[in-house]
Amino acid sequence: MRPHNTFTNSLPDILSHFRITAPQILLFIVTISYISYFTHLSLERWDLMLSSLDYARIDNAIYNTTIGKFMWTNDSGFNYWKQHIAPILLFFSTFYLFSDAYWVIFFVQTFTIGAAAIPLFLIAKHFLKNEYLALLAVIAYLCSGGLQMGNLYDYHMLSHEPLFLFSAFYAMLRKKWGWYSFFVVLLVICKEDSFILASMVALYAALGEKEYKPALYTWLFCGVYAITLFKIGYPYLRQNETYQYYSYYSWLGDTPLEIVKTLVTSPMEIINGRLENVIIFERWKGFIFQNGLILPLLSPLGFIMLLPPSMELFLSLRGHLSGLTHHYPLLVVPIWSLAVIMALSNVLKGLDWASDRLEKVSSALLLKNILFYILSLLIIVYSGAIIYFITFGKVDYTFLSFRIRIEDLERPLQIFFLSIALFFIFTTPRPVATYIGKSVGVRAVFIILVSLICVKLYFVKEYGALPIYSSWAGYLRTVDKKHALKVEKAIKLIPNGAKVITNPGAFAHIHHNTEAYISLPGYRPSIKDKNIDFLLLDMKDAQNLHYHQMRLIHDLLLSRSFGAISAEDGIFVFKKGFQKKIDYQSFIDYFTTSSANGFPYKFATAVGEKIEDTSSPFGSSMRAVQGKTAPGHLVYGPYIRLYRGEYKAIFRIKINTLTGNNIAIMDVAGSEGKTVFTERAISGADFDRADKWKEFELKFKIELPTVDAIELRVKYLGAADLWVDMTRIEMSFDTFSRHFVR
Secondary structure (H helix, E strand, O other), X not given: OOOOOHHHXXXXXXXXXXXXXXXHHHXXXXXXXXXXXXXXXXXXXXXXXXXXXXXXXXXXXXXXXXXXXXXXXXXXXXXXXXXXXOHHHHHHHHHHOOOOOOOHHHHHHHHHHHHOHXXXXXXXXXXXXXXXXXXXXXXXXXXXXXXXXXXXXXXXXXXXXXXXXXXXXXXXXXXXXXXHHHHHHHHHOOOOOOHHHHHHHHHHHHHOOOOHHHHHHXXXXXXXXXXXXXXXXXXXXXXXXXXXXXXXXHHHOOOHHHHHHHHHHOHHHHHHHHHOOHHHHHHHHHHHHHHHHHHHHOOHHHHHHHHHHHHHHHOOOOHHHHOOOOOHHHHOHXXXXXXXXXXXXXXXXXXXXXXXXXXXXXXXXXXXXXXXHHHHXXXXXXXXXXXXXXXXXXXXXXXXXXXXXXXOOHHHHHHHHHHHHHHHHHXXXXXXXXXXXXXXXXXXXXXXXXXXXXXXXXXXXXXXXXXOOOHHHXXXXXXXXXXXXXXXXXXXXXXXXXXXXXXXXXXXXXXXXXXXXXXXXXXXXXXXXXXXXXXXXXXXXXXXXXXXXXXXXXXXXXXXXXXXXXXXXXXXXXXXXXXXXXXXXXXXXXXXXXXOXXXXXXXXXXXOEEEEOOOOOOOEEEEEOOOOOOOEEEEOOEEXXXXXXXXXXXXXXXXXXXXXOEXXXXXXXXXXXXXXXXXXXXXXXXXXXXXXXXXXXXXXXXXXXXXXXXXEEEEEOOOOOEEEEEEEEEEOHHHHXXXXXX
16 A cells, blocks of 8 residues: 655645636736836835935834834924824834834835735636736736836835725625725725725725625725814824815815815816816826726726726826826726726627627628638738838829828728737637637737737836836936945944934935934025034935025035035035035035036927937036037026126037037026127137047126026037037135025
8 A cells, every 4th residue: 555645645735726827827927026126126226315205204204103203204393194194104113113124115015016916816807707818907007107107206105005905896896894894994094095995995895796884884984084084183283284185176176065066067177177288188198098998898887986086186286196197196007907807897798798699690600701801801911011111111002093002100000900909809719719718708808908018018118117118227227326335335424313414315315313304495404403413415416406405505614513524426424523624616516517417408499419428427428410410509507596706617528520610609698598698619629639528618707696597508510529518617615605505
């Protein structure tokens, strides 16, 4: 008798019990790949000092909670829940009791966004009755540019909503009311407005599943929670100040009742008014094109579920919300993903119903065969036309009195792909029949989902971060990693517990120091008021914030209490009581230097292009090419205000040949170019050698008390190839201290 092998006998039983299928394995691979890749990108973005104040402020509040300062934010000087009441954040506070690992917040964010694919797969399987279709629905969700933008922009509580929304919805479909309640509670505590999504799940439970009791309990819970937040929580935290989000909808009415009345009585006027905003129109057009083409196929219930979260963003006066940027797409991508699945379920049912009826018609087989030959002919003809167009160009000739004209590929490609889609739907290729199914409805849904994924992959180029293809992934490769490492090195010079003022980028890395503060508009800490011990100033990070930090710099330079203990690559660390001083000009150079990375170059009169340039210390330059670039202004800006005094403009330029003709004109202008203070034409004779950078100086004097919109301009004339990578304004310390810092 053979001995009993527990291991070998139990493994097949386990696999059989779980019924692991190919789509489930692929789901696991896709989910793990998404979580791994986007966790890596999120951490890389943080490492490169690109994290915004959203992350820094939230994480600062979480950390302060662990040391007894409940949700306190150092940068703003108030309780973070005064802005967003989000009990879900206490999870991270619990974690920080045991570890100071900054990375965990980004991992958990990406994990919840990616793991939401599992309940979404189960929901899609419930509606579409096919695991392969469910897998495609998940891929479409993960390919959403808005989802990836929200994942990468920075941490926000909205990132947890997809997992809890999908989990609550699936538990409701399976009548698992304990799990349903658990996930509804988690969803509601993500953010103060998350109860809206929970209410929509309850709406489907009532009208879609006829489960009135759970729906009623959910609405009751959401109502009590909302009243507690907005009638008790915010008035207490904000000391009777108005909840900040109210102002975003004040144009619709002074009270919630007036807002509802306006929406009901004038819906089209409101929608048309919002769409007049070009940014809103373009963003929502792209978003709806990715998802909304199936809206006509939705049931009224599914359409109603979309409205509240979508209108919350669309009607907001705040550009980040209504323009679907930053993390706000995370509010609508999940609910629209559900809508797509419900709409495709209607497609599946409708086509299968029609197919069953047609099979009973005696001529149906004949019609199917005729359609097969027509579609085959169309595919052959249009594939040939496309190949001909690519090979020989435009087509325009007459055949049997019919004019045949192809001026571009857009329409032929549309007909070609539509013919293939219909051919696929009304025939039954064997691999498809084996893995997907023979149903006409299943094949139609398959085609729609594949098309949806292709459309999303097209749009993800701008908003998402897929490897190589998307803008975010490419952008991270251009950031100076060495500079970020130097900032980290400077941070280590500051002991924990010391009072320090710093820039936004560095603050996101030092804010677990309980006495770290930030220099921002509206919150400008003084080195005197705060009795500051250290200042960490990253001038590269400050390039776009110098107006808000000039006073801080000015006070520092005039103070005898601080000395520089480190100054490297524009990163300055000052310590109170340290005697070593550095030249003030180091600060001014960074504040008044404009590199190609920051040059404006999209005005209608602009010429040339911004390119990567390894010969420049900035990594890029503006280039004009002889014979290709039209004459015009290659460089202009930085549009700052200057006061009465003497200045020097510095231009760094390179050319490819030492021609005797004039190549460019440098000038300094003010008042939007109306006043030119000085100018100089340069030719190849002004350079020592070709392909080598040279700095040119132009002295100028401001006689008026102030002049706005000062520009350092380089006008390209076309006699050679020309590169510009930097302009700078130099001034005396007297001018700087008396005028420039006001």
